[in-house]
Amino acid sequence: MRQLVSALLIALASTLAVAQTAKDMADAEVRKIDKDNGKLTLRHGPIKNLDMPGMTMVFRVKDPALLDSLAVGDKIRFHAEQERGAITVTEVEKVAR
Numbered sequence: 001m002r003q004l005v006s007a008l009l010i011a012l013a014s015t016l017a018v019a020q021t022a023k024d025m026a027d028a029e030v031r032k033i034d035k036d037n038g039k040l041t042l043r044h045g046p047i048k049n050l051d052m053p054g055m056t057m058v059f060r061v062k063d064p065a066l067l068d069s070l071a072v073g074d075k076i077r078f079h080a081e082q083e084r085g086a087i088t089v090t091e092v093e094k095v096a097r
């Protein structure tokens, strides 16, 4: 019984960890798309996991394919991480209008 409870707690903890990761999405508006160089300029809101306030800046994108579905002016939610010294967008989702 005790083992079962431990297993359930571990399962619950990992579910919460996933939910927490999924929450670290910041709001932004696309200002510029540079497919050739894999870069994206965003006017973004606060980025919690990077402890960054809102601003307009250029991001590297982890996968240039992330840029394919984007257009200037799109409202998005995105996740960015510090990766080898560059702040890199790793996930993008469009916000429904």
Ligand SMILES: [Cu+2]
Binding pocket: 044, 052, 053, 054, 055, 056, 057
């Ligand atoms: Cu910034």
